[in-house]
Amino acid sequence: MKLGEGELRARAREAAEQYRHCLLCAHRCGVDRTRGSAGRCQEGSSVFLAGAGLHFGEEPPLVGTRGSGLVLIAGCNLACAGCETAEFSLLRRGVARFGEDQLAGLFLDLQQRGAANLNLVTPTHVLPALRASGHGSIVLIGSTAGQRGEQGHSHYAASKGALQSLAMSLAVELAPRIRTNLVSPGWIRTPMAEGALRTIGPLVASTLPNRRLGEIEDVVNAVLYLSSDASSHLLGENLSVSGGALLVVPRGQLQPR
Numbered sequence: 001m002k003l004g005e006g007e008l009r010a011r012a013r014e015a016a017e018q019y020r021h022c023l024l025c026a027h028r029c030g031v032d033r034t035r036g037s038a039g040r041c042q043e044g045s046s047v048f049l050a051g052a053g054l055h056f057g058e059e060p061p062l063v064g065t066r067g068s069g070l071v072l073i074a075g076c077n078l079a080c081a082g083c084e085t086a087e088f089s090l091l092r093r094g095v096a097r098f099g100e101d102q103l104a105g106l107f108l109d110l111q112q113r114g115a116a117n118l119n120l121v122t123p124t125h126v127l128p129a130l131r132a133s134g135h136g137s138i139v140l141i142g143s144t145a146g147q148r149g150e151q152g153h154s155h156y157a158a159s160k161g162a163l164q165s166l167a168m169s170l171a172v173e174l175a176p177r178i179r180t181n182l183v184s185p186g187w188i189r190t191p192m193a194e195g196a197l198r199t200i201g202p203l204v205a206s207t208l209p210n211r212r213l214g215e216i217e218d219v220v221n222a223v224l225y226l227s228s229d230a231s232s233h234l235l236g237e238n239l240s241v242s243g244g245a246l247l248v249v250p251r252g253q254l255q256p257r
């Protein structure tokens with residue numbers, strides 16, 4: 001995708017309007033960030049980055065074969081006590097300002113280098129600038145546990161269920177330039193699940209309509225579909241990659257029938 005200069009300028013103006021009365025996160029400060037640091041996050045309207053590049057330290061479905069396009073954004077609206085990215089998120093060490101055109105160039109460069117996705121760290125407070133820098137597709141990774149609940153893993157099921165609500169909300173908030181959808185895998189043969197699947201894998205597979213466990217490629221293909229223009233009319237969808245698990249153990253049912 002190539003944005004003309006006029007289109008880029010129009011988007012930058014539109015983004016600046018959102019910074020004039022900032023309601024970007026749940027703090028809803030209503031301050032004018034174009035006049036400098038303001039609000040609970042103490043952020044102005046410029047985007048500062050601590051770095052960017054291909055990253056292989058995430059789970060295999062997020063990394064694909066050529067890496068995840070990691071973009072480290074300075075500043076944050078949360079200020080969690082145990083922040084593991086505090087060096088640049090809160091202390092802003094080693095960060096540099098990026099304009100919308102530079103951001104667009106950076107994203108396209110990551111795409112050309114084969115990044116499976118854009119992996120934006122702490123982007124909420126700069127969403128208007130990201131929106132101004134181009135079109136995009138956000139794909140969140142949920143779980144069938146979030147779609148039907150899961151006894152003994154209520155914390156996990158609740159957080160994955162929250163992602164479904166987040167996807168639906170963001171889909172409306174960020175449209176039309178950014179689409180948001182969710183992929184919800186069932187049991188997938190990943191290094192993390194290997195131990196559990198050695199014990200329960202054959203039993204789980206025998207309950208599924210297609211009689212097999214999911215592979216990492218099944219999830220990657222779903223993410224690629226939702227990231228591509230082939231899914232351009234899909235917003236806020238929750239795509240289950242589970243071999244039909246929800247058909248045999250739907251919400252509220254404990255065992256396959």
Ligand code: SF4
Pocket residue numbers: 022023024025026027028029030031033038039040041042043077124125
């Ligand atoms: S992004 Fe910052 S200024 Fe805007 S509402 Fe959130 S905390 Fe307040």
